[in-house]
Amino acid sequence: MAQSATLIEQEKRTEETALITGSEAIAVACKLADVDVITAYPIRPYDTVMQYVSKLVSNGEMDCEFIVAEGEHSQFEIVKHASAAGARVFVGSSGVGWMYAMEALTVTPALRIPMIAMVGNRALDDPGAFGVEHNDALAVRDLGWQLVWVDNPQEALDTALIAYRVAEDRRVFLPCAISCDGAFLTHSQALVKIPTQDQVNKFLPRYNRGDLLLHPDNPITVAPQGNEDWVMEIRRQNFAAIERSAGVIREAYKEFESIFGRSYGNPFFEEYMTQDADVVLMGMGTLSTPVKVAIRKMRAEGKKVGFVRLRWFRPFVAEELAKCLQRFSAVGVIDRDYSFGSPYNSGVVANEVRTALYAAPGAKPPVLGFISGLGGREVTVPDVEKISDSVIAASKGKSQPLTQWIGLRE
Amino acid sequence: MPTFPHVQVDPTQQLDPFKAVKKIPLEEFFTSGHRTCQGCESALVMKMMAKAAGPRTIVLGSTGCMYVANTTYYSTSWVVPWMHTQLGSSGSAALGTAAALKALMRKGKMKKEPINVIAFCGDGGGADMGISGISATLTHPDYNSLILMYDNESYANTDIQLSGSTPWGANTTFSTPGKVKRIMHRRWKKNMAAMMAAGHPETKYVATICMSYGLAGMNAIRKALAIGGPTFIHCLDPCPKGWDYDPYLSHEMGELAVNTGVWPMWEVENGVFRLTGRTQQIAAGKIKRQPVRDYLTKQGRFAHFTKDDTDYFQSKVDEMWDKWIVPGVIPFQKDLDADHPPAE
Numbered sequence: 001m002a003q004s005a006t007l008i009e010q011e012k013r014t015e016e017t018a019l020i021t022g023s024e025a026i027a028v029a030c031k032l033a034d035v036d037v038i039t040a041y042p043i044r045p046y047d048t049v050m051q052y053v054s055k056l057v058s059n060g061e062m063d064c065e066f067i068v069a070e071g072e073h074s075q076f077e078i079v080k081h082a083s084a085a086g087a088r089v090f091v092g093s094s095g096v097g098w099m100y101a102m103e104a105l106t107v108t109p110a111l112r113i114p115m116i117a118m119v120g121n122r123a124l125d126d127p128g129a130f131g132v133e134h135n136d137a138l139a140v141r142d143l144g145w146q147l148v149w150v151d152n153p154q155e156a157l158d159t160a161l162i163a164y165r166v167a168e169d170r171r172v173f174l175p176c177a178i179s180c181d182g183a184f185l186t187h188s189q190a191l192v193k194i195p196t197q198d199q200v201n202k203f204l205p206r207y208n209r210g211d212l213l214l215h216p217d218n219p220i221t222v223a224p225q226g227n228e229d230w231v232m233e234i235r236r237q238n239f240a241a242i243e244r245s246a247g248v249i250r251e252a253y254k255e256f257e258s259i260f261g262r263s264y265g266n267p268f269f270e271e272y273m274t275q276d277a278d279v280v281l282m283g284m285g286t287l288s289t290p291v292k293v294a295i296r297k298m299r300a301e302g303k304k305v306g307f308v309r310l311r312w313f314r315p316f317v318a319e320e321l322a323k324c325l326q327r328f329s330a331v332g333v334i335d336r337d338y339s340f341g342s343p344y345n346s347g348v349v350a351n352e353v354r355t356a357l358y359a360a361p362g363a364k365p366p367v368l369g370f371i372s373g374l375g376g377r378e379v380t381v382p383d384v385e386k387i388s389d390s391v392i393a394a395s396k397g398k399s400q401p402l403t404q405w406i407g408l409r410e
Numbered sequence: 411m412p413t414f415p416h417v418q419v420d421p422t423q424q425l426d427p428f429k430a431v432k433k434i435p436l437e438e439f440f441t442s443g444h445r446t447c448q449g450c451e452s453a454l455v456m457k458m459m460a461k462a463a464g465p466r467t468i469v470l471g472s473t474g475c476m477y478v479a480n481t482t483y484y485s486t487s488w489v490v491p492w493m494h495t496q497l498g499s500s501g502s503a504a505l506g507t508a509a510a511l512k513a514l515m516r517k518g519k520m521k522k523e524p525i526n527v528i529a530f531c532g533d534g535g536g537a538d539m540g541i542s543g544i545s546a547t548l549t550h551p552d553y554n555s556l557i558l559m560y561d562n563e564s565y566a567n568t569d570i571q572l573s574g575s576t577p578w579g580a581n582t583t584f585s586t587p588g589k590v591k592r593i594m595h596r597r598w599k600k601n602m603a604a605m606m607a608a609g610h611p612e613t614k615y616v617a618t619i620c621m622s623y624g625l626a627g628m629n630a631i632r633k634a635l636a637i638g639g640p641t642f643i644h645c646l647d648p649c650p651k652g653w654d655y656d657p658y659l660s661h662e663m664g665e666l667a668v669n670t671g672v673w674p675m676w677e678v679e680n681g682v683f684r685l686t687g688r689t690q691q692i693a694a695g696k697i698k699r700q701p702v703r704d705y706l707t708k709q710g711r712f713a714h715f716t717k718d719d720t721d722y723f724q725s726k727v728d729e730m731w732d733k734w735i736v737p738g739v740i741p742f743q744k745d746l747d748a749d750h751p752p753a754e
Contacts, residue, residue: 006517036513037506063517065509069502070546077499077543081470081506084493086520087513103496206519214491214507216466216525221486223494230483 007063008034011197020192022185025153026092026118026178027052028192029160031062032200036087039067039075043097044130045182046120050092072097076104076115083113084214084222088164088207091115094182095122098136108175109144109238111223112212114167115175116160120186121285121336123375131376132182134284134337138313138348144238146176146245147314149284153190156180158262159311161195161204165252168207171244181336183376184286195260203259246315268317270309271324273299277306279391280325283334284310284349287379291334294384305388316352322360325353330395331367332387334379334406338371344402347371366394372406383407417551419639420512423466423524425632431625439465443487444480449657451647451664452476452532452560455621459528459558460490462628463635467526470495470503472540474532475567476560500531500557501543504640508553526635527554533561533575537602548610548640556634556641559602562649570652574600577672578726579719580711582652587714598726603644604739607678615641617677617686622648622664626687630677637679646673654710666705669697671727674738683736693737702727 008031020028026049030038040050056062065082069075072093079089093101098119108115119137123129137147146167150156156178163176180186214222226234246268253267264270272288273295274280281291288309295305308324325331335347342351350369357364370387373379383406394400428434439460446453452475460469467490471477477494480487495503508527514520531540536559544557564582565571572582577599581587585594607616614637619627627645634641648663650656655663667673668688675689684690691697702724706712715723733743 006519034517036517036519037509063513065513065552067505067509067550070542073498074502074505074543074546077496077502078506078509081493081495081503082510082513085468085507085510085514087510104499107496214468214493215520216468216491219489219491221481221488221492224481224483224486225478226483 006034009197009201015196016194017191018194019189020153021048021187021189022150022153022156022180023048023120023187024052025157025192026160026180027056028194029157030090031056032195032197033088033161033164033204035064035090037065037067037079037082038090039069039078041069041072041075041093041097043094044120045122045186046092046094046118048186049118049120072101073104076101076108079115080104080108080111080113083115084111084209086207086209086213086215088168089115092118092120094120095136096125099124099139102139105140105145106143112173112238112241113175114173114207116163116167117175117177119177119179120182121179122182129375130182132184132285132336133374134179134335134348137177137179138337140177141314141348144174144242145314146174146242146312147179148176148312149179149310151185151286151288151309153185154192155264156185157192157194158256158260158264161200162249162252162256165204166245166248169248170208170210172241172248174238174241174245179285181286193262199259203255242315246317249312249315268310268312269321269324270311272307272309274306274308274327276304277328278304279330279332279388279395280306280308280328281332281334281384281387281391282308282310282349282353283336284313285336287334287336287373290379290381291384294381294388297381298385298388303388303392305392310349313349316356318356319360321353322356325357325365326360326363328365330365330391332370332391333367334370334372334387336373338374344369346403350403368394368400369403370406371403377407379407419552420515420554421524422554422636422638423464423526425462425464425636427629427632428625434461434625434628437461439463439467439489441487441489443482443485445482446475446479447651447657449650449660450475451621451649451660452562453480455558455560455627455645455647456480456530458621458624458628459530459631460488462631463490463526463528465490466523467528468507470500470507470527470529472500472503472529472531472535473497474535475562476530476532478567495529497535498539498543500529500535500540501545501547504529504555504557505547505550505553508555512553524554526556528556528558528635530558530560532566533559533563534565534573537561537575537600538573544606544642545609548606548613548642551612551639553640554638556631556643558631558643558645560645560647561602562647562652563599564649564652566649566652575602578723579715581714582711592714592716593719601741603642606642608740611681612639613641614639614680615677616643618644618646618673618675620646620664620668620673620675622661622668623675623687633679652711654713655708659708663708666700666708669700670702670705671699671731671738672702672705676739683739689738699731
């Protein structure tokens with residue numbers, strides 16, 4: 001097939017800096033990635049990304065089919081089929097909107113569709129709340145989705161480009177959801193370096209569906225009824241794909257650094273002031289802001305607290321994370337989610353961290369779970385200090401509850 | 411006919427009507443490998459649909475009989491590219507596939523060529539679960555696609571449960587007559603095609619067909635694919651298992667549905683409505699509408715009907731033919747007093 005550049009790909013621009021929100025940063029990434037089909041449906045707070053996309057399309061800055069669907073189920077099904085027919089796609093949702101698309105979300109990884117979705121994390125109904133909770137994106141954690149949490153607009157833009165490269169890698173061919181905390185990231189501006197089109201073209205090859213392309217020149221039958229005859233073997237192929245994804249992610253970050261000159265260090269988690277820390281806190285997303293501020297304050301008071309911000313929740317790099325956490329005498333995991341009835345009624349991340357440590361050879365520091373910031377409630381610096389004090393107490397052998405709700409009205 | 415401003419419909423394939431049965435090409439695009447029941451009309455619809463569309467076609471298939479029984483891993487019967495879609499997703503499957511082709515061809519990422527996109531669904535996937543997605547697709551004027559609803563009047567693959575398209579009173583596994591209640595299914599069949607035609611006036615082609623009249627059915631499919639934009643066809647498919655009759659009667663059952671007036675055949679082409687085939691002849695008085703009893707008594711699903719039930723069924727069909735503004739299609743009745751006020 002001819003590889004003549006599309007209008008977007010031809011565009012020559014120098015790197016520039018812009019003051020934009022997390023949502024706008026992802027819209028810019030879609031433009032740079034020359035996405036072919038985008039579907040939208042309104043729900044706060046993710047929908048801001050689609051408002052930016054709509055403007056890019058109407059201004060002629062972006063050439064794509066921009067389809068406003070009649071519900072999230074259709075929204076996700078439309079791009080699923082567009083991707084099967086060879087189009088690079090983008091989609092997104094929040095909270096119960098994401099859940100409304102659940103059937104489409106289950107079949108997408110099973111079909112090996114490299115769909116990129118933005119989740120503007122939002123509390124699930126009822127009662128209604130616009131604010132952030134991570135239960136929406138986490139609901140697909142067992143299905144083969146790659147799940148990544150970012151904490152600032154620059155990281156949102158960069159991660160979106162990386163997500164396309166990883167998801168569309170033939171060794172992976174799995175969807176990826178980029179989680180952005182509702183309001184704290186979707187609606188908050190920061191200065192962002194916008195890469196040039198040349199850089200992006202160099203980093204991101206065209207989506208090539210290869211022998212899985214649904215086209216009259218390649219008359220395949222996709223997803224016929226499998227039953228007990230074949231389903232297990234097909235599941236095993238999905239297992240192999242998500243297993244390979246961690247290596248592909250590592251490659252992509254390395255390549256990203258060499259082309260864009262920006263480094264994220266370890267792609268899977270960020271460590272903050274951990275070098276000499278006694279205990280660490282853990283969490284995902286924009287929690288990092290109050291936690292980092294609190295840590296700097298506590299450091300001045302002589303409390304050696306560090307922070308590990310998990311980026312990639314799926315694939316979950318258990319061994320690597322365990323090795324990191326074993327350096328500390330206690331771990332406090334702050335979950336912006338809940339998992340009612342789960343072991344110790346902890347949050348989802350705390351339970352995953354405990355699992356990772358249990359099977360790892362070597363030290364097993366106590367892991368305390370903290371549920372905080374639900375429904376968009378702010379996690380404050382005093383909240384983080386309270387959490388840290390409990391983790392420090394645990395590190396000194398004092399018994400602490402395994403799950404605590406922090407910032408709750410008493 | 412005026413076209414939408416700002417809409418760019420890509421060219422479609424030239425698909426002239428087949429002039430006669432003997433002019434239909436022998437080549438099949440839906441062949442052996444499926445496992446549908448003996449006498450399955452829906453499998454015949456698939457075969458004729460694929461033949462009418464030809465080789466440069468992509469077919470998307472909703473969950474239902476024509477997925478579960480029809481398309482098995484390692485024994486696919488599809489010669490053209492085929493992909494499963496979820497039960498309520500035929501509209502989205504058609505839209506997404508057509509949008510991808512349009513974008514990729516416009517941007518030079520794929521060779522330009524008119525490719526037919528057909529999404530099919532059963533009555534459950536279409537008239538029940540998928541109705542909002544189909545409706546949405548029919549409002550998108552830019553994308554060439556056909557949604558074909560094969561209507562065997564129940565969720566026939568999952569054990570014959572009633573759908574919104576099951577006729578009044580029928581015995582299904584969710585409406586079994588019992589000692590106290592004889593009629594468990596008290597809803598009249600949804601008027602799906604008319605709903606799609608009336609509700610989406612910019613859709614250039616909507617038709618009802620029955621493959622007992624195969625040539626006409628295939629030509630309707632060719633028309634729908636060639637006309638441009640989104641289109642919808644509703645096909646009535648007799649089902650030996652769900653309707654409970656001997657499989658060799660499938661063809662006759664379709665004829666009876668049409669000749670009793672239970673299944674009117676019509677099309678709306680570029681906004682112009684016409685009755686077609688035998689239905690047109692009935693409306694023109696050239697042939698007489700048969701009593702519905704001839705149709706109902708041949709099917710086990712109506713075996714529990716009393717004379718009253720049959721009379722009620724007949725009266726509803728008569729109402730459709732005698733009182734509706736457009737017989738068999740638009741169910742509004744004229745207010746005769748208002749239209750023709752008595753002389754003062």
